[in-house]
Amino acid sequence: xxxxxxxxxxxxxxxxxxxxxxxxxxxxxxxxxxxxxxxxxxxxxxxxxxxxxxxxxxxxxxxxxxxxxxxxxxxxxxxxxxxxxxxxxxxxxxxxxxxxxxxxxxxxxxxxxxxxxxxxxxxxxxxxxxxxxxxxxxxxxxxxxxxxxxxxxxxxxxxxxxxxxxxxxxxxxxxxxxxxxxxxxxxxxxxxxxxxxxxxxxxxxxxxxxxxxxxxxxxxxxxxxxxxxxxxxxxxxxxxxxxxxxxxxxxxxxxxxxxxxxxxxxxxxxxxxxxxxxxxxxxxxxxxxxxxxxxxxxxxxxxxxxxxxxxxxxxxxxxxxxxxxxxxxxxxxxxxxxxxxxxxxxxxxxxxxxxxxxxxxxxxxxxxxxxxxxxxxxxxxxxxxxxxxxxxxxxxxxxxxxxxxxxxxxxxxxxxxxxxxxxxxxxxxxxx
Amino acid sequence: xxxxxxxxxxxxxxxxxxxxxxxxxxxxxxxxxxxxxxxxxxxxxxxxxxxxxxxxxxxxxxxxxxxxxxxxxxxxxxxxxxxxxxxxxxxxxxxxxxxxxxxxxxxxxxxxxxxxxxxxxxxxxxxxxxxxxxxxxxxxxxxxxxxxxxxxxx
Numbered sequence: 001x002x003x004x005x006x007x008x009x010x011x012x013x014x015x016x017x018x019x020x021x022x023x024x025x026x027x028x029x030x031x032x033x034x035x036x037x038x039x040x041x042x043x044x045x046x047x048x049x050x051x052x053x054x055x056x057x058x059x060x061x062x063x064x065x066x067x068x069x070x071x072x073x074x075x076x077x078x079x080x081x082x083x084x085x086x087x088x089x090x091x092x093x094x095x096x097x098x099x100x101x102x103x104x105x106x107x108x109x110x111x112x113x114x115x116x117x118x119x120x121x122x123x124x125x126x127x128x129x130x131x132x133x134x135x136x137x138x139x140x141x142x143x144x145x146x147x148x149x150x151x152x153x154x155x156x157x158x159x160x161x162x163x164x165x166x167x168x169x170x171x172x173x174x175x176x177x178x179x180x181x182x183x184x185x186x187x188x189x190x191x192x193x194x195x196x197x198x199x200x201x202x203x204x205x206x207x208x209x210x211x212x213x214x215x216x217x218x219x220x221x222x223x224x225x226x227x228x229x230x231x232x233x234x235x236x237x238x239x240x241x242x243x244x245x246x247x248x249x250x251x252x253x254x255x256x257x258x259x260x261x262x263x264x265x266x267x268x269x270x271x272x273x274x275x276x277x278x279x280x281x282x283x284x285x286x287x288x289x290x291x292x293x294x295x296x297x298x299x300x301x302x303x304x305x306x307x308x309x310x311x312x313x314x315x316x317x318x319x320x321x322x323x324x325x326x327x328x329x330x331x332x333x334x335x336x337x338x339x340x341x342x343x344x345x346x347x348x349x350x351x352x353x354x355x356x357x358x359x360x361x362x363x364x365x366x367x368x369x370x371x372x373x374x375x376x377x378x379x380x381x382x383x384x385x386x387x388x389x390x391x392x393x394x395x396x397x398x399x400x401x402x403x404x405x406x407x408x409x410x411x412x413x414x415x416x417x418x419x420x421x422x423x424x425x426x427x428x429x430x431x432x
Numbered sequence: 433x434x435x436x437x438x439x440x441x442x443x444x445x446x447x448x449x450x451x452x453x454x455x456x457x458x459x460x461x462x463x464x465x466x467x468x469x470x471x472x473x474x475x476x477x478x479x480x481x482x483x484x485x486x487x488x489x490x491x492x493x494x495x496x497x498x499x500x501x502x503x504x505x506x507x508x509x510x511x512x513x514x515x516x517x518x519x520x521x522x523x524x525x526x527x528x529x530x531x532x533x534x535x536x537x538x539x540x541x542x543x544x545x546x547x548x549x550x551x552x553x554x555x556x557x558x559x560x561x562x563x564x565x566x567x568x569x570x571x572x573x574x575x576x577x578x579x580x581x582x583x584x585x586x
Contacts, residue, residue, distance in 0.1 A: 038555035
């Protein structure tokens with residue numbers, strides 16, 4: 001039998017990201033598959049090493065761009081842990097609500113193409129329509145649909161708009177409706193079952209060995225959810241279930257995500273009941289003027305303190321307050337202050353511009369959250385400077401994608417793309 | 433606890449970390465034994481990465497392993513200091529995702545893993561010169577043009 005080598009991607013109408021799968025075919029069956037990644041590599045980690053801590057936040061939006069708030073959250077929590085600061089309760093609840101909204105958009109974006117790949121284009125339209133309502137909420141609150149930058153160090157960017165409750169209720173109603181419709185269209189559909197049951201099965205042992213986390217690991221029946229095992233924010237104060245699959249095939253991966261959407265809605269509704277009025281960012285410490293002046297003279301690679309005019313140091317100190325305003329240590333002022341007041345502008349400048357900014361103590365930290373695809377964690381090494389010395393993203397998709405070649409072996413070419421869709425590869429997160 | 437027992441057995445040096453994840457220094461020679469001991473208790477290899485301490489520490493690189501035990505609800509960080517050009521044994525026989533994670537470390541830092549089945553670049557292309565996450569890689573360095581397989585048409 002003659003074998004054929006086929007390149008799927010990197011630019012192929014059926015690929016939802018730039019990735020190349022080289023498959024060796026025997027007729028229509030895949031004998032061997034080699035996955036080539038890196039087409040969307042843009043040097044996120046190197047860039048982050050050369051940006052101040054505040055400047056990194058917009059870059060995190062572009063990692064998993066269908067659930068940007070979860071990336072913002074992981075990064076902000078890692079820096080907060082490094083700084084040792086806490087955020088007020090309202091900010092935590094808001095982070096949870098918007099994190100779960102992001103998780104729903106992530107799952108909707110994953111399920112929509114699974115249907116589309118198998119010819120059920122209606123599913124795609126229903127899901128994407130429901131997603132629009134969620135993005136309207138994000139738009140009204142954060143000012144952007146995708147590049148939100150909502151979760152900031154020490155809190156969140158802004159409080160919710162006045163009509164938030166209406167928007168939320170409408171969006172959740174639409175999502176529920178879409179999920180119900182898609183259950184009706186797919187969950188017991190014989191064609192769908194035939195195309196997804198027992199396709200690309202991953203056993204529990206194999207899933208663990210490949211470092212799977214999130215819905216893909218849970219579809220094999222293994223119970224692990226960062227929100228339950230290592231609770232953060234207020235996840236231990238709300239009730240929700242962790243849906244599990246049985247066989248670890250494409251159908252289970254679809255089903256686990258569908259059930260997780262319902263659980264996320266439950267979390268949002270409980271959180272909305274428990275949230276109370278209050279500040280959305282932490283009370284900041286104030287940096288005294290002399291300390292700020294000294295800090296701004298300290299270069300990035302100079303460890304020791306620079307001495308200011310040794311002859312007159314004592315004399316100058318009294319004048320520092322007249323030279324410089326008191327500036328915040330960690331937390332950005334509200335946007336309204338920035339545009340309307342001089343002090344707000346100065347505070348903003350002192351945190352954002354290079355050479356200023358916050359300087360966490362020396363140390364290293366790894367903080368994970370449950371992302372759309374699994375454990376999403378930031379590893380940050382600080383050398384006491386204003387930029388991360390090393391920043392590394394533990395991308396859940398990276399480990400999952402390393403198993404894709406094995407998963408599709410022995411199946412038909414037509415099953416390659418639905419399998420690929422069921423693990424929800426996001427190029428921005430995979431290639432960083 | 434298992435971690436302390438194994439750490440005592442191999443005489444590992446503890447590191448204080450802000451995130452309260454137990455962290456230890458290992459040596460290059462003993463890392464295979466230590467990892468295979470921990471492999472019995474830690475189901476998931478979360479991450480392998482490296483840090484370049486150029487001019488800051490005696491040994492230039494530190495390879496960082498991050499393990500997760502769901503049963504014991506704990507994570508574990510192991511660090512292996514390496515000099516430039518030193519090789520480190522591969523963990524790909526213990527956890528399967530080590531294959532890609534080690535390829536990424538090789539790609540970004542040029543650290544070679546002994547016994548790795550398929551050590552080549554993963555995120556960058558084969559003709560790329562240098563390893564971008566090294567601290568001495570210039571931020572604005574441009575790469576040479578790749579030779580085309582076929583000559584361009586007029």
